[in-house]
Amino acid sequence: MKYILLLVFALSLQLGLAQDKSTKDLDSILQTMPKSEGLISTYFEDDKLYFKFPEEVLEKDLLMVTRLKQLPANYSAYRNAGSKTSEQMIHFVKVGKSIDLVQVLTTNVADEEDPISLSVAQNNLNPILASFPIKSDEGKDIVIEVSSFFNADSPSFNIIPDGLKSEYKIGKADDKRSRINTVKSFPQNTEITHTLTFPTSKPPRGNSTNTFTFQINHSIIALPENPMQVRYEDSRVGWFGLRKYNYSSDALKSDELRLIRRWRLEPKDEKAYAKGKLTEPIKPIVYYLDPATPKKWRKYFIQGIEDWNSAFEKAGFKNAIQAKVAPTEKEDPNFSPEDVRFSTVRYVASTTRNAVGPSVSDPRTGEIIESDIIWYHNHLRSYRNRYLLETGAANPKARSLDTPEEEIGEMMRRVISHEIGHALGLPHNMKASSAYDVESLRSGEFTQKMGIAATIMDYARYNYVAQPGDKNIRFVRQLGPYDDYAIEWGYRYFPNSSAEEDKDILKKFVDQRSTDPLYMFGGRGNDPDAKTEDIGNNSVKASTYGLSNLKIVAKNLDSWTTTAGQNYEDLEELYGEMLGVYRRYIYHVVSIVGGVNETLLHKGQEGIPYQVVNTTEQENALKFISDHVWTPQYWLVDEALVSKFAKGGKLESLINMNKRVLNRLTNAKRLNMMWDTHSTLPGEGLSPQELLDALVKDILTSRTTPDQVERELQKHLVHQLIELEKDKDLALELKGHSLALQNGVLSNLKTEMNTSDQTLKAHYTYMVKMLEKAMEVGD
Structure with missing residues (x-):
């Protein structure tokens, strides 16, 4: 028995000495590494990163914010340097000989004294983002190594959305081309910057390396010890906010709470x-x-x-x-x-x-x-x-x-x-x-x-x-x-x-x-x-004034942008943006057609929350579009201006802009919405049938000698009518009206084919064949 006790003692002593040696080895390693003291003290060198923090940090409410610091060219129009990819409350939790990094879910809440809070906790288990073996917990300080966590593409970082991963065929992060860059701690936050590199088999144009490299910044931030009093949102006042669900609500359901985001301002006096x-x-x-x-x-x-x-x-x-x-x-x-x-x-x-x-x-x-x-x-x-x-x-x-x-x-x-x-x-x-x-x-x-x-x-x-x-x-x-x-x-x-x-x-x-x-x-x-x-x-009036000004600008664009001895690069840039300004003014008016005015109200206030834009306003909008879109705007493609930078002219740009406006007006989704709102909301507005009738009359039947731009628009209108009739999502009533319109247009075009103008004859013949072919397929 003595031998057994001696053996146990010897093994215990040996294990203790080994642990003591391991702790001393770690201490000696940390002493040689650059240190940054703060909320979480960090030791970082040669891609090795250690966190050291007191026990007080355990289960403390922290916020981890991940942002793109640098990103590849042509990656996404909706993400740029500074874009946030994730924001989550976290806890460091001690579990045995490990520290778990846990995401704390804050959306579902309940009064702690309400029994339902037990169910909220049971049905909202906080996910473990990572687990780190404790390297040392001598005294009150805990040391963990987090190198691998920040060298990887953790799902919690949400660096690349699934849609972009699929679009560019992005693979897993390449360890050999990924690394931690900088680490710095402050009293209330710790900052980690690292690089992640991914292979891609379908990169955007201009990327011949089949590689995406990102630089990521993570902020770990201490949240206030004394939480600020919340302010509840009022939907009638615009405010960024947070959404929560209160299961202690007196309502017979979880009550949605919306809190606004604001700074803490309290008066000195x-x-x-x-x-x-x-x-x-x-x-x-x-x-x-x-x-x-x-x-x-x-x-x-x-x-x-x-x-x-x-x-x-x-x-x-x-x-x-x-x-x-x-x-x-x-x-x-x-x-x-x-x-x-x-x-x-x-x-x-x-x-x-x-x-x-x-x-x-x-x-x-x-x-x-x-x-x-x-x-x-x-x-x-x-x-x-x-x-x-x-x-x-x-x-x-x-x-x-x-x-x-x-x-x-x-x-x-x-x-x-x-x-x-x-x-x-x-x-x-x-x-x-x-x-x-x-x-x-x-x-x-x-x-x-x-x-x-x-x-x-x-x-x-x-x-x-x-x-x-x-x-x-x-x-x-x-x-x-x-x-x-x-x-x-x-x-x-x-x-x-x-x-x-x-x-x-x-x-x-x-x-x-x-x-x-x-x-x-x-x-x-x-x-x-x-x-x-x-x-x-009044968008019609405002856009009319705007276009009047833009015509003056177009006449002077060359003299205002280009001086003697310069090339025409600036002129070309400004010309392209001028077309964009024209398009904006037009689209402001297009939105009136089929529009629904919204007034945010609470019961007891006077007014109607949703009301269809009245017929007169919509008809005025269509008249504006007829004058400033369907009637060719040749001032936009004046040869004295365009010839200075355009090798092939700009008529196609004008035609395509007109087509895009027509596409917006004849979109099945818009027409269905008009059909619905015209029947269910207050206000006398245009029906979708009246809109289609007006477009056919204005673009086709009222233009007896259409020029080249108008002819392209007419063909596109016929194309749109055919496509509408085939569209599975279009309301059946509107399909029937589209088909009736096609028959009426066909009859009218056959009459117009008798013209002696060979250009127009060919034009009308082409549209007749378009309609006849579509009707054959439909039959």
Whole structure:
């Protein structure tokens, strides 16, 4: 027995010595590795990454945000540098001799004292994203190695969506061409950047390497110890939000809760605030400008950020949002834009023409923790070009590609304000531009005071309505009354009240305002008053003014864009964008046909939420389309302009634009929707049958001597009628009408074939054969 005890003792001693040696070996390894101390202390060298953290971090609410830092060329139009691929709350959980990285699900909730909370927990088991053997847990610190996790394509990262994996035939990440790049820790966050490389057997055009390489950034962020009080969404006020399902609801179902995303603003002096005095917040929202921001633009960025202070004053706060130039390394060696304690405006040297305003929020409450606005350098070019094309006729300052610095600065200021609006919690509000009467946009007094739309969160960038001779016009957007209203609703502070009590107070606030066009909110949908890139409350009138201006621009485009000794590259670029401007103006009007006006209401407010656009407005829209589309717009392809850069002419472009407009009007989905809404919603609007009749009359029967552009459109209309009759999704009643139209058109064309004009005779004969062949197949 003594021998057995001695043997056990010896083995235990040997195992203890081995463990002690292993711990000492790890300590000696870590001592030689570069260390970054913070929320999670990291040790990183030669693709080896260790996390070291105290036990207090275990089961602490953390947020892991994954973003694309760099990505392949031509990869996706909808993903760019800075795009978020995943955002999830996580816990580090100790299980035996391992640490599990667990995703904490926050969507389904219940009162902890409600028995149903047991069922919520049982039916929402948190997934384990990874498990790491504990390398050391001496004292209170735990050490794990996470190298393989960040060197792999974990499904939780969601780097490449399944659709793109399938489209490009992307394989598994190549370990040999993937690596961890940088690791850095701060008091409230840890940042890991790594590279993942994938083989692809069907890459986009221009990629001859059959390779996609991405650089990924992961942020692990400590969530607030004291969660902010939530604010419930009101659908009548636009706000980014979170969706949750409350199983403790008194409703006989899980009650959907929507919380808004907003910064935590609390007054320093609650007593003064309660008396209606403007009060500074305990913690203002502060943005630091990237040191890479060109000095001449910094003042405009600062103005664009701090412009929101006027809106915050409506909520009772002064100096609520501030902009500062980031300190240099010499001034503050501890400052880093990657530190979650600092929100920044990044200036990126890139050919991308865009700017974005992302933010990170607490998934428990919606509290915005930090934000990084990204400005891509070439975004200036887009705004300069559109400034010339949309305002040049009435605005002498826009008649050059060498736009005055103060004009460019004003555009940048307003773009930054727009992106800051997103970072404050506001989504786009495309309905706001319809709040202003079109004629008021020609008034200097009105536009200087009210801007060109009721919010800067609409895509109402320039005043294209103002005409030559109009005086003192504001051409660039600015903040408006809706911005004041939305910020007051979202940030007004109510001391000593619950979220439910706040909801009741704010509901009354919205009830009194939401039916006023100045304070309406709306997305894109099928509402012609909620379109992107438009201004004014009458698209026919606004687009008529816009086209009148665009014709002036077309005549002067060469002289405004090209000086002696230059080639015509700029002219060609601006010409292509001019066609895009024309197309936008037309599509604004097209959306009226079959449109349904939406007004977001709660019961008890006056009005009808959904109403068909009336017949007169739709007929006016069709008349506009007839005048400005079906009637060939040869000013768009003037040979004096096109001959300077187009080898083969541009007539085909004009024809294709006309076809695309016709496709929109004769789309089966649109016609079915018109058929449905015409029968079930209030309002007297065009039926789809009336629309098809009008198109046949306007494009075919009323044009007795069609020219080459009109002939192409006529053939396309016949083609569309044939395709509609074959479309399986088209309502049967509309199929019957399409067939009847084809018979009527066929009879008419046979009569027209008797013409002595051989070109027209051949044209009509061709369409007759199209219809006869289609009818034979149908029989």
